Amino acid sequence: MASMTSSLVGQRLVVKANKAVRARNVQVKAMASKPKVITKAADLRLIGKAVTAAEELGLLGIADGISLASIEKAGLLSTAEKVIYDRGSPGTISTLGFLLAVAGAGAVYAIPDETTTEVVLQAVLASACAVGFGVSLTASSLLRKLQN
Incomplete structure (x- = not known):
């Protein structure tokens, strides 16, 4: 061969x-x-934009205390690599987003709205699910574009 x-x-x-x-x-x-994800991200200048956004949000100060060894020990690097290079990941991520949307709607339907606490719980769960839905669809779309 x-x-x-x-x-x-x-x-x-x-x-x-x-x-x-x-x-x-x-x-x-x-x-x-393997798709050239990092090269495409650099071509689109996404890496610099991500660092700038993280700096503006103050996330770099939080990340200062985290070492690469602890990230590696937790297995996050290998997991991220699998997700980035797996061609089925964008579909899985968007499916997760749709499940979150259904869960948010289900929470509003299932939790009665008789007390203020229950209404607040509905609003918090629905908002969290809506944010998760938006993030997952955005991440899925971005990953699909980077893999092509």
Whole structure:
């Protein structure tokens, strides 16, 4: 089995010769390569925008106390890598968003609105689910664009 990279298609190609047939009959299969997510994010200047937004929100001060070793120990880097490079992740994330929307509507329907506490609980749950819905759809769309 020979492996090569084609500059014309930008994909890694695997060439297999069928043993039953002579070397004239060669199968070529294009293997799906990992999407160039970081390169596309840099091209769209998303990394700089994210750092600027985090700085404006004061998140960098919070992140100052977190070390890379603790992030790695928690397994967040490997999980993030799996999510970024998995082609099914955008669909999973958008499905989660729709489930959150249904959960928010279900909370408003299921929780009676007889007392002030129950109405506040409805509002808090519905708001949290609506924010989660918006974030998940935005993240799904962004990840899909970065993977293409």
